[in-house]
Amino acid sequence: MMQEIINYFEGIPSLHRSFILVGGITLFWLLEGVFPLFKFDYKKWRHAIPNIFFTLTTVLINFFLAFILLKTSDWTIDYGFGVLHWIPEIPLWTEVLLGVIFLDFIGAYLPHYVEHQIKPLWMIHLVHHSDHKVDTTTANRHHPLESIVRFSFTLLGVFLLGTSIGIIMLYQALSVISSQFNHANIKLPKKIDLWISYLLVSPDMHKTHHHYRLPYTDKNYGNIFSLWDRLFGTYAEFDRDNIVYGVDVFPDEKKNNEIGSLLKQPFEKYQRPTMSQTD
Secondary structure, eight states: OHHHHHHHHHTOOHHHHHHHHHHHHHHHHHHHHHSBSSOOOSOHHHHHHHHHHHHHHHHHHHHHHHHHHHHHHHHHHHTTOSHHHHSOOOOHHHHHHHHHHHHHIIIIIHHHHHHHHSHHHHHHHHHHHTOSSOOGGGGGOOOHHHHHHHHHHHHHHHHHHTOOHHHHHHHHHHHHHHHHHHHSOBOOOHHHHHHHHTTBOOHHHHHHHTBSSTTGGGSOOOSSBSHHHHHHTOOOOOOGGGOOBSBTTBOOTTGGGOHHHHHHGGGSOOOOOOGGGGO
């Protein structure tokens, strides 16, 4: 069974990858209408336009750079390079699980953490945080420069781990769906959301990260698995009813929903607030 899954993802057609992306957005978009966390007063399609624009730029950048991932993966396999090649022989399901878990760390948690610590990268990442109406379309609202940053970390993960292209494609599919899920404006029962967060990044867990002020902005960096936040002490809980989206130093909601303004946002002058400024 696992071999069949990996075989499928090794040769997954671009059309099928598109179905995963569009299908996920469609599913959670519909669920947002039935079980909304916040009843936003907005025109949903208008709000989605810049987010879909940045989703498309992310897709295009990853499409044109995908051959680098493929060549790197092939090289690690040809030369037996990477952690997965250096450990004793393990069952395929274990290799897949380890590959996905550690790609989630190197390709998602780590760049996200770094982006919050290094000012030029934080300025780029702000485009994602400056959405005042977080919903499933926010998941891939990343400045094109951030798409390159995140691709670089994923490439590093492939190189260090020696993951096959099948595991890489499986990881990316899970990453897309997970991000759409934990950004979706859906309201799960609090206990169920909490139970999910013991293993996976749940909607309430990630929404805490989108609160407009520190220290919560610098918590809950994970994408698929919650274990990295719990392991490295970056996990935090916050009452979802008190969450305010956006970034306190870029409060202009109109500008933060304009593609041109968002493309220029990383280059604007801005001093990140300290903890004392957030009290």
